[in-house]
Amino acid sequence: MVSPKSEDAALDRRTRLLAAAAVSLGGLSDVLTPLGELFAARGHELYLVGGSVRDAVLGRLGTDLDFTTDARPEVVQDIVRGWADNLWDTGGLAFGTVSAVKAGQQLEITTFRADSYDRVSRNPEVTFGDSLEGDLVRRDFTVNAMAVRIGADGAMEFIDPLGGMNALLKGVLDTPAAPEDSFNDDPLRMLRAARFVSQLGFEPHPRVRDAITAMAAQIDRITAERVRVELDKLIAGAHPIDGINLMCETGLAQRVLPEVPAMKLEIDEHHQHKDVYWHSLTVLEQAIDQEEGDPDLILRWAALLHDIGKPDTKRNEPGGGVSFHHHEVVGAKMVRKRMRALKYPKQFTEDVARLVFLHLRFHGYGKGQWTDSAVRRYVTDAGELLPRLHKLVRADCTTRNKRRAAALRATYDELEARIERLRQQEDLAKVRPDLDGTAIMELLGLSPGPAVGKAWRYLKELRLDHGPLTRAEAESALLEWWKTQN
Structure with a gap:
């Protein structure tokens, strides 16, 4: 039984959150008030809805505003044309969405929806609804199913028929309808649950967790590109470890990122963690602590995946020890394979794989025995990733x-x-040979071709080994080397 004091505290917090949301939305009156008047003048309703309302309540409203209305898309276009700073259709019109920009705010205005899904793909059969309640009940989670009516005179009315505020106060993710129906309609919502756990710090309702566990295989219906977007939002969240754990515990990760739960099987060689999986999450947490400014996706992905090569390289050593020799080499290959499957951009993939490949090299430094040549190679091989490599190596120290x-x-x-x-x-940022291609060709009497590239690479290796050379020293060394090639 809930005590009267607990009820009073919850009511007080609800009141304070709504008051804070009103202040936040009041700061957008120059956009919301005239927009409400435009719709009212045409006899139509307008509601701020979904994540915009949730974020206003949480005090984290951004510059993207989502609205819903009873007006059909063509009417919405007609209403905002001439008022908006910019108006466009990028294919959303077929789904009832009109996009616009006004005073730095990006607006998406969607006609009430009452879609049905074929439950084979995730494509809805778009049908327009005739009520706000019908629109809200088809949304993914109750915390995203709250609305604010935008009146003609600037008045705002909070509408919450599905208990979204109560769920928000409790920090619980629940679906408006049965989660099985919601996830069958759109399996991506299961991954969105993990993403919201990461972004908001909420817990999934037990029935939501159970449904994801039972239906995890349905995520295979979703395209790799859509999965990638959700994974990036998850790992960029404030609580990515919680989101990753939810994916692993429900079986979602086994479908979209199987290398991560696979690490649960491997005890690390120092026996400092339950397994390599928990070590990797600790490294992710410590890498995040070193970030400066916005989330660094390349660093976060490298931290999470830096040891995924360990399961394939595990060896039981005499005396009961365990080793994972060359796991960084295997891990880098696995990173490339997984990120290509998820359709990540080539450069992003290479950056993450490069960090995974290099993360262990520092441990050969010992007590400073590296030569200057080895230090140069460390810097050169890392290139522009060197600041991230510094952070990853430091984060990888999880010993107690x-x-x-x-x-x-x-x-x-x-x-x-x-x-x-x-x-x-x-x-060091631009370690290049002491002679350029033109000088090489002039000295050796060569025309452009593979031999010039070979000579250039020799001089670069010489530069890494010995540091800067004078032109005379470089020319003499190149001529001596050239004799050995002919």
Whole structure:
């Protein structure tokens, strides 16, 4: 039984949240008031809806505003044409959505929907509805099924027929209708649940968790591109570990990112964590702590996936130990394979794979035994990823042994200081041969072709090994090398 004090506290919090939302929306009166008047003048209703209302209540409203209305798309276009700063149709009109920009706000105005789904693909048979309640009940979660009526005089009325505010106050994700029906209509909603867990810090209702577990295989109906978008939003959230855990516990991850739950089977070689999976989540958390500004998706993905090569490289050693030799090489290949399957851009994929490949190299540094040549190669191989590599390597220290952790930090501090000293002496960001292609061709009497590239690569290796050379030294070394090639 809920105590009167608990009820009073919940009511008080609800009142405060609604008051905060009113203040937040009041700051948009220069957009909302005239827009409401335009619709009212044509005899139509207008509601702010969905994530816009949820985020206004949570005090995190952005510049994207979602509306719903009883007006048909062609009428909506006619109403906002001339008022909006920009108006366009990118295919949304077929689904009842008109997009516009006004005073820096992006508006999406969608006619009430009453869609049905074929439940084979995820494509709805678009039909327009005739009531707000009918529109709200078809939305993904109750916290996204609240609305605010935008009146002609600037008045705003909060509408919550499905208990979205109560769910928000409890931090619970639940579906307006039976979750099985909702997820059958659109399986992407299962992945969106994990995404909202990450973004909002909410917990899925038990019936939602059970439905996802039973229906995880249905996510295979969703295109890789749509899955990728949700995964990026999840990993960029404030609580990505919770979202990842939900995916793994319900079986979703086994369908879209199987390399991550596979790490649960592998105990790390230092026996410092339950398994490699929890170590990887700790590394992700520690990498996030080092971010400056917006979420760094490349760093976060590399942190999560840096050890995915361990299951395939596990070896039981004498004495009961475990090793994962060359797991960084195998892991980089696995990253490329998975990210290509998810249709990630080529450069993004290569950046994440490169960080995974390089994350272990620092451990060969020992107590500073690397030569200057090795330091140059470390910097050159990382290239523009070097700041991220610094963060990933530091995040990868998850030992509970305080003395060992301090020693690792001190050693990496020394490596970074050494890199900086070399950077001041040389241009490490642009390690190139001391002779360019034209000079090589003139000196060796070559025409453009593979031999010039081979000579260029030799000089680059020489530059990495010995640092900057004078022109005379570079020419002499190149001529000596050329004799050995002919």
